[in-house]
Amino acid sequence: MIHEALLQLFHNRPELxxxxxxxxxxxxxxxxxxxxIEPADLTQVVPVEHRADLVVLLLDGRPVLGIVVEAQLGRDPDKEYAWPSYLVAVRARYRCRACLLVATTDEAIAAWCAEPIDLGPPDWVLRPYVLGPSAxxxxxxxxxxxxxxxxAVLSAMAxxxxxxxxxxxxxxxxxxAGLDQERQDLYLDVVLSSLNEAARRSLEERMKSGYEFQSDFARSYVAKGRLEGQREGRLEEAASAVLKVLEARGLDIPPGVRERVLASTDMSxxxxxxxxxxxxxxAGALLDATSS
Structure with missing residues (x-):
């Protein structure tokens, strides 16, 4: 989710x-x-298949800068060879300068991504721009x-x-709150997943109590959460009832059956x-589809 969310932020606003x-x-x-946003498939220019995460092209009547955007969440030694080929392909396709922008949510990975890549003599070196949390x-x-x-969402992630x-x-x-529904849903998920538990609970309580930013977006989220909570409560009660009946009848419930009952999300x-x-x-026959 983090990898895709990082890229979606740049895709939704190329100027970012x-x-x-x-x-x-x-x-x-x-x-x-x-x-x-331009096609990230660079195969037409480079003989072997190369696909960058995202390519943003800046224009002023003509292409002036190609930005290869990569979301990087871990160390990958192959990037030392892939990243330069992306830039060469973008430069050849659009006949303009190109640079590499790597986005990551981890400072250690940011330091690794920022290491210069020595392509060969005399001074052919790729120095990636790295957007880590501190930046x-x-x-x-x-x-x-x-x-x-x-x-703002990127700030929440960092x-x-x-x-x-x-x-x-x-x-x-x-x-x-002022964006289309698809972006609202994505950004809400990203923001909430980026908070610590205490901050997330505090934010949810503020939304429920009609905080100053309360909107159709916030109310929709709260209503959705309440419905999901009610549904989960009904599922728990139903699962508990199944187990209680078996226990009341003195039947030994196999661990696998107990786990399956408690994990069910289907009321029927x-x-x-x-x-x-x-x-x-x-009790072992409870899950048997042929049982009456």
Whole structure:
């Protein structure tokens, strides 16, 4: 989820690649009037198959910079050879300069990604731009978050477990409220999964109590959570009833049967098992589809 979420942020807002290069990493970014996503399949240019995670092309009447965006969550020695080929392919396809932007949520991986790649003499060296947690700005102001919601979500991913996590998440979700439903759902999942347990619970309580950023988006989330909670409660009660009937009849319940009953998420299945539990002579036969 983290890998795909990182890429989706750049895909949803192509300008984000240029913004973090310029503002967070201090890279020289040329002036541009358009940023768009281009095909990441670079096979047509390079003889062997190569597929980057994402290619963002900056244009000012013509291509001025190709940005290869890679989400990297672990060490991969093959990247030392793949990344240079991506840049060569982008440069050849669009006839412009190209650079590599690697996004990661781990500082140790960020340090590894930032190591220069020596391609050969005399001074042919690839130096990746790396967006690690420490390079991502802390976005807590709702106005800034609304202006750049993808950056706000990226801030939550990088700093959600810090002391400022709750304020970051609040700003990010306020910004997400104005987006389309698909992005709302994705950003909500990403933000909540990026918080520590205490911050996540606090945020959910604020949303339930009608906090200042309460919106159709927030109300929808709360209602969905309540319905899911009620459904889970009914499932637990039904599973408990099945086991209690078996126990009351003095039947020995095999561990596998107990685990399967407790893990069920199908109410009709549990209802069927409850009726079987009242008549079968052996608890091991509870899950047998042929049992009456």
């Amino acid at each position: 690649a240029a913004e973090v290069l310029r503002d967070a990493l201090g890279a020289p970014v040329p002036g541009f009037t358009e940023a768009r 991502v700005p802390v976005v807590t102001e709702p106005s800034e978050a609304r202006a750049r919601p993808e950056l 700093h959600g477990k810090s002391a400022a996590g709750l304020a970051i998440a609040t700003a990010a979700l306020a910004a997400a 299945e549990l209802d069927r098992w409850l009726r079987r539990a009242a008549v079968i002579a052996d």
